[in-house]
Amino acid sequence: MSKDINSEKDLTGIELGPQSKGFVSFLSKDPSLNGVIKDFRYGYIRASSFFKKKIPEVKLTLVYSREEMNNLIGYKTSSWFVGYADSSSKIFMFSPSVFDRESNHNKKDFRKVLCHEISHLFIRQIHNSYEPVWLEEGLAYYVAGQESRLKNSNPIFNNPKALFLIDTRNRWNKTIGSQPDVPYALAFLLVDFLISCYSKDRVIKLLMSLEGRYNKKRFCQKFRKLYGKDIKLILKEFFSRQNIK
Ligand SMILES: [Zn+2]
Numbered sequence: 001m002s003k004d005i006n007s008e009k010d011l012t013g014i015e016l017g018p019q020s021k022g023f024v025s026f027l028s029k030d031p032s033l034n035g036v037i038k039d040f041r042y043g044y045i046r047a048s049s050f051f052k053k054k055i056p057e058v059k060l061t062l063v064y065s066r067e068e069m070n071n072l073i074g075y076k077t078s079s080w081f082v083g084y085a086d087s088s089s090k091i092f093m094f095s096p097s098v099f100d101r102e103s104n105h106n107k108k109d110f111r112k113v114l115c116h117e118i119s120h121l122f123i124r125q126i127h128n129s130y131e132p133v134w135l136e137e138g139l140a141y142y143v144a145g146q147e148s149r150l151k152n153s154n155p156i157f158n159n160p161k162a163l164f165l166i167d168t169r170n171r172w173n174k175t176i177g178s179q180p181d182v183p184y185a186l187a188f189l190l191v192d193f194l195i196s197c198y199s200k201d202r203v204i205k206l207l208m209s210l211e212g213r214y215n216k217k218r219f220c221q222k223f224r225k226l227y228g229k230d231i232k233l234i235l236k237e238f239f240s241r242q243n244i245k
Helices: 033-051 066-073 107-126 133-144 169-176 181-198 200-209 216-227 231-244
Strands: 010-017 020-026 057-063 083-085 090-094
Touching: 010 033, 020 033, 033 057, 033 107, 033 133, 057 066, 057 107, 066 090, 083 107, 090 107, 107 133, 107 200, 133 169, 133 181, 133 200, 169 181, 181 200, 181 231, 200 216, 216 231
Parallel strands: 020 057, 057 090
Antiparallel strands: 010 020, 083 090
């Protein structure tokens, strides 16, 4: 164990798997540390086996107040916001010891949220852009085994263009405004549908094919090439399935 040079926190190194090291930056006497280390390993192994990839170093910084989180991110975050992954294999998350107090999440969500953030790091290795956001967030949600609480009576299921309300960062943020669960849940259901009906490998191939900046038209072309049909048809299938359930 050593001092984290960039902060007042302690730093501990752990083995995440073969050729993968993890680091946790934490406040000394944090009673959650051992649990965090277990969850870190669990989340890493889960994501690594899903993507069949490794990341040599992952750093997790535990955060202890909403103010600290806001300062790290540079803007005022909402109460549902509990963590994020940056582009250099660093994750910032509330420690389980303050999770309930600083957010509207249950402490029990920590493990899944951490796995979600780790999944972002793996996705970033395959496709170096955050867009389309529904694919990125839906996949992270899927890998982490997070559940959707979206009811199929939600009006979003009557919108055949729903996918294009949550593709760019701007549109995603607009949709997320009042009901943060809705875009996440829809993104998850879509990815879940694509994986169960068209295989996980095809979703990964789709990610790999999306080089560079997101562009709706180009995305639809790549999609059609891989799935053999128009994305609109696949969306129809998806929505009709949701309504049967
Ligand atoms: Zn996410």
